[in-house]
Amino acid sequence: MDIVVIGGGAAGFFGAITSAEANPQAKVLLLEKTTKLLSKVRVSGGGRCNVTHHCFVPTVFAQFYPRGAKQLKEAFKVFGARETVDWFARRGVKLKAEADGRMFPVTDSSETIVDCLLQQARKAGVQIRTGAAVESIKPVQEAGQTYFILQLGSGESIKADKVLVSTGGNPKSQGYDWLRQLGHTIQEPVPSLFTFNVPSSPLKDLQGVAVPHARVRIAGQKLEYEGPLLITHWGYSGPAVLKLSAWGARHFYEQQYTFTALIQWLPEHTEERLREELQQFRQAHPKKNVATNPLFGLPQRLWQGLTRLAEVPEQVRWAELPAKSTNKLVEALLRMPVAVNGKTTFKEEFVTCGGVDLMEVNMKTMESRVQPGLYFAGEVLDVDGITGGFNFQAAWTTGYLAGIAMA
The missing domain is CATH 3.50.50.60 (FAD/NAD(P)-binding domain)
Structure with missing residues (x-):
């Protein structure tokens, strides 16, 4: 031939x-x-x-x-x-x-x-x-x-x-x-192109919840990616995670797929701007229940999951929200740590x-x-x-x- x-x-x-x-x-x-x-x-x-x-x-x-x-x-x-x-x-x-x-x-x-x-x-x-x-x-x-x-x-x-x-x-x-x-x-x-397994994920019960725009960062590294993010029963998926897995493929392999990822649910927000907006909402709606009124267009279930994570009491109203809970809510929205332990091949992407x-x-x-x-x-x-x-x-x-x- x-x-x-x-x-x-x-x-x-x-x-x-x-x-x-x-x-x-x-x-x-x-x-x-x-x-x-x-x-x-x-x-x-x-x-x-x-x-x-x-x-x-x-x-x-x-x-x-x-x-x-x-x-x-x-x-x-x-x-x-x-x-x-x-x-x-x-x-x-x-x-x-x-x-x-x-x-x-x-x-x-x-x-x-x-x-x-x-x-x-x-x-x-x-x-x-x-x-x-x-x-x-x-x-x-x-x-x-x-x-x-x-x-x-x-x-x-x-x-x-x-x-x-x-x-x-x-x-x-x-x-x-x-x-x-x-x-x-x-x-x-x-x-390359895999999803993150998070066996101890605090949001595991929210499988199927997706946000169109989040930032996922790797603690202690310059690796980060923005895009749609999906919560699954095993951890986290969606383009933000898949694309990050490609950029960090060798690093994650060397770490044996055990590392800490930080999720920023509001990538457009700085901490200063977020605190300002929470304060404005508090002043405008002091009697509203914190946990049942989602802000920033976040899905209801996700917002409730994040308030739970921030230890916000279920019945508390904005006027009564302690400073300690506000600080924890800011952390959960901007730097939620997840302990990744393992990976899962994504559908047909191999x-x-x-x-x-x-x-x-x-x-x-x-x-x-x-x-x-x-x-x-x-x-x-x-x-x-x-x-x-x-x-x-x-x-x-x-x-x-x-x-x-x-x-």
Whole structure:
């Protein structure tokens, strides 16, 4: 074969289609070790497929990657979110943007994306084989030319001029051993995009309560993130936590997922402003019950939970609220400490940070600097984005650049 792509996910398909379209003479083969193609595309975004994010400025787009931001900046200028939208539109798939910037097919079905990729691969003449696990890649030099021998689990071997590795992230370090054997350095894989387990959470009985805007900070660290926050029966979730988990992935791993997070339920408020507003309310409504009249647009159950935490007596009115309780309420609203002990994988988000060291890859072509003729795309690289369509965009971009370079 001229080109063999290992891995039938988003990056692999994009690389295979791009190279076959750019060079119709090339014999392109895609190998997938399981029986399912594009399985992550199918389940992403709750079965709707969050294709990319509505941000057409490459330098801004790159800021959403805890790992790989610097290297992706230039790559997005060649093939970014705008090019992705156009690519699918030209092939009959229209994307729409939601209020939070996430982009989905107008059909709200990931099958639209899966069908499009399968159809384009067939149309471009890509050969596809499932149940074909590659166990090793051996570079061979002959008469000044390099080619590769791919050893399959079935015992079969395939000869290829160029190889694209797009096997996705692997949670286990030994999953990268076959790439280490080719001379590549691997950044140790650790989980990214997870929720916080708080077994001793004082608000555990409020599961399902969400606020549209909160700030979560890690005590003693510069790590913080703002966004929607959700209380769950195991702790805390929602974009604020998921995105923070991506930025702090290595730190949290080193801490063995045991640390203190501080929740600010009112991120717009300074302590001075908060005390002022509480005092104004107290003067305007001295007879109102503190616990049963939520302030600042906070959900009723959350407000009651926070007043309980601040040890505000249930029947007390604003006029009778002791200074000590006011101080505790301010603390609960601005710096509520939660003892995180463990993590939970978030639904269909299974992103790993770590992978092939980017210093060993030419990010213009995705070709290995260690082994010419070998290319990488997608999560096998030490690149990961926060939730919101960023990981798929990295897959389309790196797959496209590899595809063009191989063709």
